[in-house]
Amino acid sequence: MGYKDIIFEAAAKEQGLSWITVVENGETSTLSVCPASKTLDCYSVSKVFTVTALGLLCDDGMLSTEERVVDILRDLLPDGMDERWESVTVDDVIRHRWGIDHGFLDIDVENIEEYERLYGTRDDFLRIVLSAHLPLEVGSKYVYSDAAYYLLSRIITVKTGISLTELLRERLFTPMHFEETAWSCCPLGFALGATGLFIRSADIAKLGQLYIDGGVYGGERYLSSEWCRTVLERGYELESVAPNVYAKGGMYGQIIMINTERRLSVAWLGYDTDGYSERLQTLVRGL
Incomplete structure (x- = not known):
């Protein structure tokens, strides 16, 4: 057997x-x-596909895991960011060690209608993430959060000019003969990265x-x-x-x-x- x-x-x-x-x-x-x-939602298994997309960029020389998030997203940074963001790298975000002390932006269990009250915006998920206070030393503690992988999805789009979904469709899903995929998006149309991949x-x-x-x-x-x-x-x-x-x-x-x-x-x-x-x-x- x-x-x-x-x-x-x-x-x-x-x-x-x-x-x-x-x-x-x-x-x-x-x-x-x-x-x-x-075809069903694989929830956080989606994160492995986001990691794979990051690998495509690293292999192409378009990204280093040691790059700072603030350097990549310089044109999208909100005012008043926690100064600890200056030391957050892509690697820190991938490994959930970027200085937060609790998870957030988990739309599978959270009520998005509460976001306006909690964060001052219902639609701008990137602003929600980048406005996060970082009470822990960056790299010091693992704190799991879907927010990390939404951030990585946006980094991929800034680096490539296309969405995470488009990148994977072109480089992986179509040539490897995936049968059917769809990725849930934020209100602004960016793939969630952390969850929501139907496959x-x-x-x-x-x-x-x-x-x-x-x-x-x-x-x-x-x-x-x-x-x-x-x-x-x-x-x-x-x-x-x-x-x-x-x-x-x-x-x-x-x-x-x-x-x-x-x-x-x-x-x-x-x-x-x-x-x-x-x-x-x-x-x-x-x-």
């Missing part, structure tokens, strides 16, 4: 799981468990395979091997969860997991209310 069979046997018993894809040694298999649309499990698993193979998919190179190593070594959203195993989860149990030794990429989508995602993660970690 191969790894795919072991995973599918367990997955078939889980209520709330919609789709699960396993890529084992380059062979892709997808199982439908509970009826659902094939199929098989296409999430393709991204995992891309990292397993050091940036190559279907015989074509899309990312440098250096960037792929950087992502895994620094935990750029694909974080180490066991020896040779890296994962990123999203709200309601979405997941991408890769095992670089077993050459195994696994992704699933659904609506977890009873812990099935953690059970399946435990299984995959132990393979």
Whole structure:
């Protein structure tokens, strides 16, 4: 029995799981468990795609992770910014170590109609992020926030002149034959970056395979091997969860997991209310 069979046997018993894809040694298999649309919101798994877009820019020499955010966004900075913003780099933002002491701009659970009262604007998400007070020393503490990845989405647009969605469509989604994607946007039309990517499990698993193979998919190179190593070594959203195993989860149990030794990429989508995602993660970690 191969790894795919072991995973599918367990997955078939889980209520709330919609789709699960396993890529084992380059062979892709997808199982439908509970009826659902094939294309679903992967929530925070979206962040791995934003990281990948940053890699495209770094490979092209258009971006360095050591660049300061204020230098990139110089023409968009609001008045009265916290002075600690002067030392925030792209790397700090990717790793959620940019000086905030609490998460914010999580539109999956927050009420956007409260933003005008809280931040003075309902629509300008970039102003909300850049106006944030930074009480912690930059780089000192991990504080997870969707605000970080919206900021990265805007950085990508400033660097390229096109949206995060357009960049990935041109450089990844179309050439890698992704079937269907759509990305939720802020009121001003910029991709959220942190969440809101609607996608199929098989296409999430393709991204995992891309990292397993050091940036190559279907015989074509899309990312440098250096960037792929950087992502895994620094935990750029694909974080180490066991020896040779890296994962990123999203709200309601979405997941991408890769095992670089077993050459195994696994992704699933659904609506977890009873812990099935953690059970399946435990299984995959132990393979």
